[in-house]
Amino acid sequence: GTTAPRGQRGGQGLPSALPRLLRVAAALDVPARWSGRCCCCSCAPRARCARPSPAAGERQGRGREAARGARAALTRERRCTVERADAALSYARFVERFAFSRPVVIRGLTDNAAFRALCTRDRLLAAFGQRRVRLSTANTYSYRKVDMPFQEYVEHLLEPQDLALLGSDTLYFFGDNNFTEWGSLFQNYVPPPFRLPGTTSAYSFGIAGSGSGVPFHWHGPGFSEVIFGRKRWFLYPPEHTPEFHPNRTTLSWLLDTYPRLPPEARPLECTIRPGEVLYFPARWWHATLNLDTSVFISTFLG
Ligand SMILES: *[C@@H]1O[C@H](CO)[C@@H](O)[C@H](O)[C@H]1NC(C)=O
Numbered sequence: 001g002t003t004a005p006r007g008q009r010g011g012q013g014l015p016s017a018l019p020r021l022l023r024v025a026a027a028l029d030v031p032a033r034w035s036g037r038c039c040c041c042s043c044a045p046r047a048r049c050a051r052p053s054p055a056a057g058e059r060q061g062r063g064r065e066a067a068r069g070a071r072a073a074l075t076r077e078r079r080c081t082v083e084r085a086d087a088a089l090s091y092a093r094f095v096e097r098f099a100f101s102r103p104v105v106i107r108g109l110t111d112n113a114a115f116r117a118l119c120t121r122d123r124l125l126a127a128f129g130q131r132r133v134r135l136s137t138a139n140t141y142s143y144r145k146v147d148m149p150f151q152e153y154v155e156h157l158l159e160p161q162d163l164a165l166l167g168s169d170t171l172y173f174f175g176d177n178n179f180t181e182w183g184s185l186f187q188n189y190v191p192p193p194f195r196l197p198g199t200t201s202a203y204s205f206g207i208a209g210s211g212s213g214v215p216f217h218w219h220g221p222g223f224s225e226v227i228f229g230r231k232r233w234f235l236y237p238p239e240h241t242p243e244f245h246p247n248r249t250t251l252s253w254l255l256d257t258y259p260r261l262p263p264e265a266r267p268l269e270c271t272i273r274p275g276e277v278l279y280f281p282a283r284w285w286h287a288t289l290n291l292d293t294s295v296f297i298s299t300f301l302g
């Protein structure tokens with residue numbers, strides 16, 4: 001169904017300078033920037049955004065270290081251990097090799113240039129700014145829903161992930177879409193052409209800040225595509241329950257847990273960019289991390 005993945009942000013008692021440092025880090029590498037808004041590094045004197053807040057005090061050292069880790073996590077182009085394919089992949093081959101057995105990243109399967117043009121910040125705000133959207137907390141099991149005007153979400157909540165916040169305290173816009181109100185937009189989305197026998201498809205659309213994401217969870221099969229921004233995926237087969245805390249963010253998992261994993265316990269992982277879709281089979285565990293402010297859409301096959 002269209003159930004939004006759940007995630008949580010892990011509170012780690014980190015200093016208040018961190019959100020700003022993260023924002024700086026996140027601004028460094030943005031191939032397809034969604035936000036028309038200036039970030040502090042492009043419109044303020046460099047000194048202003050490079051210096052942590054004096055209020056951070058004695059926690060500064062730890063904050064700097066964490067921010068460095070977060071910055072590396074968001075900017076480094078990591079390996080891709082998910083199989084890749086391109087538009088030459090036939091449906092028969094997709095069914096035989098991937099549909100029921102392993103994820104795949106397929107480049108050039110859809111062309112959503114027209115949809116992308118409708119999804120810029122200005123166009124979405126002009127068309128849907130006053131519409132209410134339903135947000136979910138970003139945690140794995142129990143999650144809260146909050147309704148607010150789309151414009152308010154974009155202007156006040158669409159921030160880089162704050163490392164000091166729990167997933168259960170972070171609001172994420174993904175899924176719970178009103179297809180009546182947003183129908184004029186979604187009819188322009190070109191979904192991946194591959195279907196599984198006996199399934200119907202349902203869209204789940206969202207927008208979220210850099211460093212945000214949902215922690216490990218699983219559900220039925222589907223495709224995920226980014227329209228703006230990059231999204232990193234971590235996947236485990238159904239028989240391998242990952243080590244993670246359901247209330248902590250993917251970012252905190254990546255910084256704290258991932259480095260301790262022995263090689264054989266590492267997930268499959270890949271960063272997808274606009275023009276690529278990732279297919280996940282049923283019941284595969286997955287966590288996501290938006291490396292940039294991202295606009296994304298999934299096609300769930302259920
Ligand atoms: C979707 O929007 C329509 C039109 O504004 C409204 O009548 C309907 O209740 C909404 N549906 C949900 C599930 O919120």
Ligand SMILES: *[C@@H]1O[C@H](CO)[C@@H](O)[C@H](O)[C@H]1NC(C)=O
Pocket residue numbers: 142168246247
């Ligand atoms: C996660 O957060 C929820 C909501 O705040 C809470 O009820 C639950 O006990 C927490 N789970 C764990 C494992 O800490």
